[in-house]
Amino acid sequence: MVAGFDSERLDRLRAVVRADVEGGRYHGAVIRLARGGEVGFHEAIGFGDAAHTRPLATDSVFSIFSGTKALINVLVLRAVELGWFALTDRMSDIVPEFTGAPRDRATIFHFLTHTTGMPGVWEPRAGGIYDRLSDAVAAVCELIPGTVEPGTRCDYSPMANHVLLAEALRRRDPAGRDIRRIVQEDLLDPLGMVDTGLGLRPELRGRHIVPDLRGVVPITHRSHENDDPQGLFVAERNEATWVGASSTAADLGRLVDMLGGEGTLEGARVLAPPTIRLARTTWTGDMPNELYRTVALRAGYAVPPASLGLGFNLRGSGIPVHQMGTLTSPSTFGNYGAGSVLFWVDPELDLTFVALTAGLLPQAENITRFQQLSDLAVGAAQ
Numbered sequence: 001m002v003a004g005f006d007s008e009r010l011d012r013l014r015a016v017v018r019a020d021v022e023g024g025r026y027h028g029a030v031i032r033l034a035r036g037g038e039v040g041f042h043e044a045i046g047f048g049d050a051a052h053t054r055p056l057a058t059d060s061v062f063s064i065f066s067g068t069k070a071l072i073n074v075l076v077l078r079a080v081e082l083g084w085f086a087l088t089d090r091m092s093d094i095v096p097e098f099t100g101a102p103r104d105r106a107t108i109f110h111f112l113t114h115t116t117g118m119p120g121v122w123e124p125r126a127g128g129i130y131d132r133l134s135d136a137v138a139a140v141c142e143l144i145p146g147t148v149e150p151g152t153r154c155d156y157s158p159m160a161n162h163v164l165l166a167e168a169l170r171r172r173d174p175a176g177r178d179i180r181r182i183v184q185e186d187l188l189d190p191l192g193m194v195d196t197g198l199g200l201r202p203e204l205r206g207r208h209i210v211p212d213l214r215g216v217v218p219i220t221h222r223s224h225e226n227d228d229p230q231g232l233f234v235a236e237r238n239e240a241t242w243v244g245a246s247s248t249a250a251d252l253g254r255l256v257d258m259l260g261g262e263g264t265l266e267g268a269r270v271l272a273p274p275t276i277r278l279a280r281t282t283w284t285g286d287m288p289n290e291l292y293r294t295v296a297l298r299a300g301y302a303v304p305p306a307s308l309g310l311g312f313n314l315r316g317s318g319i320p321v322h323q324m325g326t327l328t329s330p331s332t333f334g335n336y337g338a339g340s341v342l343f344w345v346d347p348e349l350d351l352t353f354v355a356l357t358a359g360l361l362p363q364a365e366n367i368t369r370f371q372q373l374s375d376l377a378v379g380a381a382q
Helices: 007-022 065-081 108-112 133-143 160-172 179-191 202-207 249-260 273-279 290-299 363-380
Strands: 028-035 038-046 061-063 245-247 333-337 341-346 351-358
Touching (some): 007 028, 007 038, 007 363, 028 249, 028 363, 065 108, 065 160, 065 179, 065 249, 065 273, 065 333, 133 160, 160 179, 249 333, 351 363
Antiparallel strands (some): 028 038, 028 351, 341 351
């Protein structure tokens, strides 16, 4: 037994990942498991590239795609605690150019729960460059309409919600900082997330696993620094607060350990315990997440409820096909990113899980892959 885990069950987890890699399902994975804040498993298995020439390391740096949204979620909740704005404030009162009914009635709460009434648009204009927050805000306000009344439909927002949530942070910050400084000073520095940021610092390039999208993500991510179709992920700086962060399993482990510690890690308090409990409460009722309705129907399994908290995905009740597994408790919560990233906290088991993988999988296959790995993690817990 290793720090709250069964050694034989951890061997089984390793074996499954190795079989996936050897079978060509994906290139490799870095996985970190902890109980009560004590790391019991942190290993790199496989490779960072399709040719299997670059072995992964536990400190490999990954582009975390929509895992970026978790950083903004935490900071928005912190801003509510600090009185910058309220969950009930309308976004249009903070960002006045966000006009037009019915979307102008959407509140911070609606943005966190993906119930703004706007459709789940991947990019406002095909081929646009949105690595600067000001450009992204302008595009969202101009090009993404509200189609239904806020609160009546759950549409996962790949981009728009976390563009405007970040802009709300920037506009209401008493110090007048840009969003990169807010992320760095109010979250990454207090938690000691030393290898995480919006963009890729030069000293991290040697450890960075360049994303192999394998045709899974059907849009481009250009930047002003790099005009390659996916240049955003190797640029030094960006303000793409929905997709642009890079990180490691260790750093994301510190984030989830803070969440599992009810807002505090090693004496650094980021959120209050009541806020954490509110964030991991399901607020979307029986509504499905329209994005995953489509995924489920195509894959042939039952459409699950959205089970969204305040910015976080929850495992929820019942036994749906779910990235966070079938053995985790209903209160398990976390975030994920584009066919390759998952991190969660099970507060009942006092268990945290981080998995960063190389070689993106299509959505349905990614869900069942992470469901299996999540169940293996629970099975290994003592």
